Amino acid sequence: MTTETARAATSATRAPVWHHHDVLDLDDFAVDEIETVLQLADRMREVLDRRIARVPALRGYTVVNLFYEPSTRTRASFELAGKVLGADVISVTASTSSVVKGESLIDTVRTLRAMRADAIVMRHAMAGATYLAAEHTDASIINAGDGAHAHPTQALLDLYTMRRHVGDLRGKRVVMVGDIAHSRVARSDLWGLTAMGADVVVCGPPTLLPRGLRAADRPAHAEAALPPVTIEIDLDRALAGADVVMALRLQSERQEGGLLPSLHEYAQLYQVTEQRLARAKPNCLLMHPGPKNEGIEIAGSVAAGRNSIIEEQVTNGVAVRMALLYLLSGRTESPGGGAGGAPAVEVRP
Numbered sequence: 001m002t003t004e005t006a007r008a009a010t011s012a013t014r015a016p017v018w019h020h021h022d023v024l025d026l027d028d029f030a031v032d033e034i035e036t037v038l039q040l041a042d043r044m045r046e047v048l049d050r051r052i053a054r055v056p057a058l059r060g061y062t063v064v065n066l067f068y069e070p071s072t073r074t075r076a077s078f079e080l081a082g083k084v085l086g087a088d089v090i091s092v093t094a095s096t097s098s099v100v101k102g103e104s105l106i107d108t109v110r111t112l113r114a115m116r117a118d119a120i121v122m123r124h125a126m127a128g129a130t131y132l133a134a135e136h137t138d139a140s141i142i143n144a145g146d147g148a149h150a151h152p153t154q155a156l157l158d159l160y161t162m163r164r165h166v167g168d169l170r171g172k173r174v175v176m177v178g179d180i181a182h183s184r185v186a187r188s189d190l191w192g193l194t195a196m197g198a199d200v201v202v203c204g205p206p207t208l209l210p211r212g213l214r215a216a217d218r219p220a221h222a223e224a225a226l227p228p229v230t231i232e233i234d235l236d237r238a239l240a241g242a243d244v245v246m247a248l249r250l251q252s253e254r255q256e257g258g259l260l261p262s263l264h265e266y267a268q269l270y271q272v273t274e275q276r277l278a279r280a281k282p283n284c285l286l287m288h289p290g291p292k293n294e295g296i297e298i299a300g301s302v303a304a305g306r307n308s309i310i311e312e313q314v315t316n317g318v319a320v321r322m323a324l325l326y327l328l329s330g331r332t333e334s335p336g337g338g339a340g341g342a343p344a345v346e347v348r349p
């Protein structure tokens with residue numbers, strides 16, 4: 001299916017649904033809300049691709065990037081997304097802020113709100129930090145990654161990118177391979193993909209698969225920690241008939257020692273190579289959230305090969321974040337800037 005037909009197949013007109021004040025993870029997103037983001041992202045892609053002067057949809061709206069962990073693409077992506085829509089955007093890096101003088105997370109967030117920040121995009125090494133922030137401010141908190149827990153905007157851009165190519169995700173075999181246990185991208189992707197009906201397979205060595213994925217690991221009374229997926233230890237078996245393959249980096253900054261006998265052995269068993277990819281469907285999409293370590297989880301030739309849509313993920317990330325900022329702002333005028341632009345979007349509370 002071409003990108004155009006895939007898009008036509010999935011963008012039937014429907015009333016947008018949006019209830020969120022914060023974006024913390026996808027586990028509390030209804031399918032209708034995910035649809036709202038994906039459809040608005042299509043319009044934002046048009047705005048982005050037209051490369052015209054900035055549209056004023058978010059004039060007077062202030063976005064602060066508050067990053068306690070390194071980032072290249074997520075931070076730049078939010079900055080661009082806000083700027084393209086005319087918002088005021090500033091970035092605060094924790095290593096150069098008053099955090100180093102002992103200011104607490106809650107104080108920092110309150111200080112930014114006192115300067116009239118409308119949205120705070122936050123990345124933090126502790127799982128749950130963004131939830132704590134959201135409890136202490138009425139600015140919208142967007143989770144740009146909290147520990148190994150969640151990265152919802154990456155998941156939305158992944159869903160959007162898949163949809164542009166394969167259309168409806170129901171029944172599509174999506175294989176995630178690598179360090180699932182320490183990956184916030186994987187966790188949020190699992191919620192989003194299962195909500196959209198994809199058939200998700202996670203693959204990696206048992207030490208890098210999270211507990212709680214297997215139904216047998218869960219106490220009978222417990223809420224599911226993660227949605228149900230297929231677990232496959234053997235990459236060749238996992239890849240058979242795949243529509244999408246996503247390779248994930250070894251998150252060594254979050255791993256304890258002793259999880260892998262050797263990097264060399266890991267690469268031999270779990271690297272996505274051309275030979276292995278041949279087991280997937282011929283037009284299988286090859287994705288990676290970045291940053292990638294070529295030669296470990298992915299071969300350089302595959303990352304740059306014909307199936308790869310890794311760079312498109314990055315471009316789409318800007319459009320998806322534009323859509324999210326716009327929805328959180330509660331504005332309803334046309335994000336396309338009037339005549340000839342994208343049609344107005346109505347957002348119902």
Ligand code: NCD
Pocket residue numbers: 073074145151154184185249251289290291
């Ligand atoms: C990821 C992250 O920071 O969670 N990167 C990203 O945001 N695109 C994945 C990673 O660090 O491996």
